[in-house]
Amino acid sequence: MRQYGGVPSSSPELSPGLEQRLRRTATSFLFAAGAALGAATAYLLVLLIAASRAGPGAVTCAERREPHRFLVLVPAHNEECVLPATLQALAQLKYPKTLISIVVIADNCTDDTEKVARAAGARVIVRTEPSRRGKGQALAWALRRLEAEATDVDAVLFIDADCEPSPNLLDAFDACLHGGARAAQAAYLVGNPGESWPSALRWAAFALMNLVGPLGKSVLGLSCGIFGTGFVLKREVLERVPWEAYSLAEDQEYHLRLVAAGERVAFVPEATVLSPMPTSLAASREQNLRWEAGRWHLLRTWTPALIGEGVRRQDMERLHAGLEPLVPPQSLLLVANGAIFGAAVLLHARVARGIAFANIAGQAVYVLGGLRIARAPRPVYEAIVRAPLLVLWKLGLQLRILRGRGPSRWIGTRLASDE
Numbered sequence: 001m002r003q004y005g006g007v008p009s010s011s012p013e014l015s016p017g018l019e020q021r022l023r024r025t026a027t028s029f030l031f032a033a034g035a036a037l038g039a040a041t042a043y044l045l046v047l048l049i050a051a052s053r054a055g056p057g058a059v060t061c062a063e064r065r066e067p068h069r070f071l072v073l074v075p076a077h078n079e080e081c082v083l084p085a086t087l088q089a090l091a092q093l094k095y096p097k098t099l100i101s102i103v104v105i106a107d108n109c110t111d112d113t114e115k116v117a118r119a120a121g122a123r124v125i126v127r128t129e130p131s132r133r134g135k136g137q138a139l140a141w142a143l144r145r146l147e148a149e150a151t152d153v154d155a156v157l158f159i160d161a162d163c164e165p166s167p168n169l170l171d172a173f174d175a176c177l178h179g180g181a182r183a184a185q186a187a188y189l190v191g192n193p194g195e196s197w198p199s200a201l202r203w204a205a206f207a208l209m210n211l212v213g214p215l216g217k218s219v220l221g222l223s224c225g226i227f228g229t230g231f232v233l234k235r236e237v238l239e240r241v242p243w244e245a246y247s248l249a250e251d252q253e254y255h256l257r258l259v260a261a262g263e264r265v266a267f268v269p270e271a272t273v274l275s276p277m278p279t280s281l282a283a284s285r286e287q288n289l290r291w292e293a294g295r296w297h298l299l300r301t302w303t304p305a306l307i308g309e310g311v312r313r314q315d316m317e318r319l320h321a322g323l324e325p326l327v328p329p330q331s332l333l334l335v336a337n338g339a340i341f342g343a344a345v346l347l348h349a350r351v352a353r354g355i356a357f358a359n360i361a362g363q364a365v366y367v368l369g370g371l372r373i374a375r376a377p378r379p380v381y382e383a384i385v386r387a388p389l390l391v392l393w394k395l396g397l398q399l400r401i402l403r404g405r406g407p408s409r410w411i412g413t414r415l416a417s418d419e
Helices: 016-052 083-091 113-119 135-145 169-178 197-219 235-240 250-260 285-301 303-313 316-326 330-347 350-373 378-402
Strands: 002-004 007-009 070-076 100-107 123-127 155-158 183-190 231-234 266-275
Touching (some): 100 135, 197 266, 285 316, 330 350
Antiparallel strands (some): 002 007
């Protein structure tokens, strides 16, 4: 028994051999964890390089055939304040008005969403099913109800009630579908980066996820994904893969269903959909919890099957879709690499420390290079100095989800910071 200042200590002294074995085990773990995170960082850098080589969009009217007829579905839950601007933007699309049919889904609304939509000239269908809440449920219900009418349209555009599409949206989708695509997604970006540092950092996150990443995937011939709004599906795709995505991340779930069925989503970067984001962390809490909880759910339920199918069929599309959810969000990636670097310094593990440092540097290259490709506005760069606050905040959300305290039902976005 050791003594410190005359006080006996009951802590047993580790033998040199046991201490060496523990150190080797810890060092090996740090090396393995760093290598795994290195693979994720390398994947992001591959996407960045591919995105940097993406050429300009190929939207052209010269050789197009008869234009497609579009049904535009706008799911709206208590959106009376933001819906008029979306409907006005849809009315200003540079596409033949006779080929566009707009339907607003007034989904379990308790405000004047239905009245506002009708006043704007849109057709409205009302869903009152309080026990079946969620955008996925609303879309499935609307598509079933409109199934008989869908024979008169060629494709369905899905756009949220708080979004502003670029005037060329349907023109770009029409060209993409004529080029052979059966499903396509526009760039989905934040519309208010200058209002606050949280919305500026959200702009950066969306630009990396919804523009740079999909650009890289498109160049590599991979499915770009579905981002929840601003995507189009041909009628035959919906007939082949009915909308049965009801999870907290219904858009990602449906994309995985498409990939599992052998479909691919093309990316249309020439067209954009802008959406305002909450201007405070508090106002975006429930939205982020929903996204992260949905991602964990899909990782558990879809990743093993898609990886297995990808390996069995030697199908890169399925394999990529299964592996991609394993790539940590930027906040977790930074925290994990920082923790490995700190532990490696304490253990004098030079190789693990070098890997962690290279991962952090690679992540910085990805973020800054991606923002350059996306032409980030000045407020985004100014907000980067506060990124550590966002990282700590998101780490708290992840810990809450891991403790089983994440959302169990769909909750819409709230924009006001004091709600």
